[in-house]
C-alpha cells in the first residue's frame with residue numbers, strides 16, 4: 135500500500151467510525167507497517183485484506199442494569215467486539231472502567247487480532263467491557279453487576295466461539311462472578327472464560343503472565359544491547375496486575391525497580407520498591423499507591439501520574455493505560471538516559487512518543503508483542519481446560535517463556551525481511567498481519 139492508500143484508508147476509517155480516536159490511532163499505526171508488507175504481496179491489496187480486518191466481524195452493545203447496596207438502580211453499557219476469527223475463536227479481555235466506550239473497545243480488539251496471531255496459538259481477536267467503575271463498589275455490587283453483564287453476554291460466547299478474560303478493572307474476583315453466572319445460565323462447566331481461579335479451571339502463572347512475559351521479552355532486547363537486569367534502575371507505571379508481576383520478575387532478575395503509580399500519583403523509592411507492600415495495598419486492601427509512602431520512609435509520593443516519566447531510569451515499562459507517554463514524557467526519558475521501553479499496557483505510547491524513542495536509539499518493545507504473555511497463558515489455560523488437565527507452574531512458565539522468545543524472534547525476523555531491521559513495532563505488526571491475512575485468503579470472502 136503506497137502512502138496515498140494509507141491516507142485514503144484513514145479517511146475511510148475516520149468517516150465510518152466517527153469520534154473513535156483511539157481506534158483511528160491503532161489502525162493508523164498498523165496501516166503504516168502493513169504498507170511495507172503489502173508492497174511485496176499485491177494479492178493481499180487486491181483482496182482488500184487490511185480493509186476487511188479493520189471492520190469487526192460482529193459488534194454487540196447491550197444494556198447492563200444493576201442495583202447498588204442501597205437499592206438504587208444504575209444503567210451501564212456493555213460491549214463485546216468480535217473482531218476476527220480467521221485463526222481461532224475470538225479471544226481477548228474485558229475492561230471495566232468509566233472511560234470505556236466503543237472506540238476504546240475497538241482499538242483494543244483490533245490490536246488483539248495481531249497480538250494473538252503472534253502467540254503461535256490458535257486464537258482470534260476480540261475485546262469487551264463496560265463503562266462500569268468497580269472502584270469503591272462492594273463485592274456484592276460488583277457481583278450483581280457481573281451477573282447482569284453475563285445475563286446478556288452468555289448467548290454470544292462459548293469455548294469454541296469467544297473466550298473473554300480480564301483487563302483493567304477485571305481480575306479473578308470479577309472473572310469468578312462472571313463464570314458463576316455463565317455456568318448457571320448454560321448449565322455447563324467449560325473454558326469459556328480465562329483467568330479463572332486456581333482449583334476451578336484456572337491456570338497457574340495466568341496471574342503473573344503478562345508481567346513475567348514482558349520481562350522475558352525485554353530481556354531479549356537488553357541482550358542485544360549487551361546488558362542484563364542486574365542493578366538496572368527500572369520505572370513501572372501502574373500498580374495493577376501487569377505492573378505488580380513485571381516488578382516481581384524484574385526484581386527476581388536483579389533489577390532495581392524504583393517507581394510505581396496509579397491514576398492519582400506515583401511513588402519513588404530509591405532503595406527499591408517493596409513489592410509485598412504494593413501487593414498488600416493493591417491486591418488485598420484495594421487501596422491507593424499513596425499509602426506506600428506512609429509505610430516506607432525511603433519513599434516519597436507525588437501527585438499526578440504523568441510525573442513518573444521524569445524519574446531517571448534505564449528501563450521504562452508503561453503498564454497502566456493508553457497514551458500515558460506523550461512526546462514530553464518520551465523526551466524526558468531520553469534525556470535521563472533511558473535505553474529501553476517495554477509496553478506492558480496496550481498502546482501506552484503516543485505515535486510521537488514512539489518516534490522520539492526510535493529517533494534517539496531507545497530500544498522499543500511494542501505492546502502487541504511485549505505484553506502478549508497474558509493472552510498466551512490464557513491460550514494455555516484453554517488448552518488445559520480442553521484436556522481436563524492442570525500443568526505445574528514450571529510447565530506453564532516454561533511454555534510462556536518459549537512463546538515470548540518466539541514472538542521476539544518473529545518480530546526481529548519480519549523487520550529484517552521487510553527492510554526495517556531492528557524496528558520491532560513494524561516487525562510485530564507485519565508478522566501478525568501476514569498470519570491473519572494468509573488464513574483469510576485461504577478461507578475465501580466471508
Ligand code: NDP
Nearest residue numbers: 301302303344372373374375376396397454455479480508
Ligand atoms: P489493573 O486494573 O489491574 O490495573 C490498572 C493500573 O493502571 C492501575 O494501577 C490503575 O490505577 C492504572 N490506570 C488505569 N487507568 C488509568 C488512567 N486512565 N490513568 C492512569 N492510570 C491508570 O489492569 P491491568 O494491570 O490488567 O492492565 C494494565 C494495562 O495492561 C492495560 O492497558 C491493559 O489493557 C494491559 N494488559 C493487560 C493484560 C492482562 O492480562 N491483565 C494483558 C495485556 C495487556 P487506578 O487504580 O488509579 O485506576
Ligand code: 2IT
Nearest residue numbers: 226227299301508509512
Ligand atoms: O490485552 C490483553 O491481551 C489482555 N487483556 C489479555 C487477554 C486474554 O484473553 O487473556
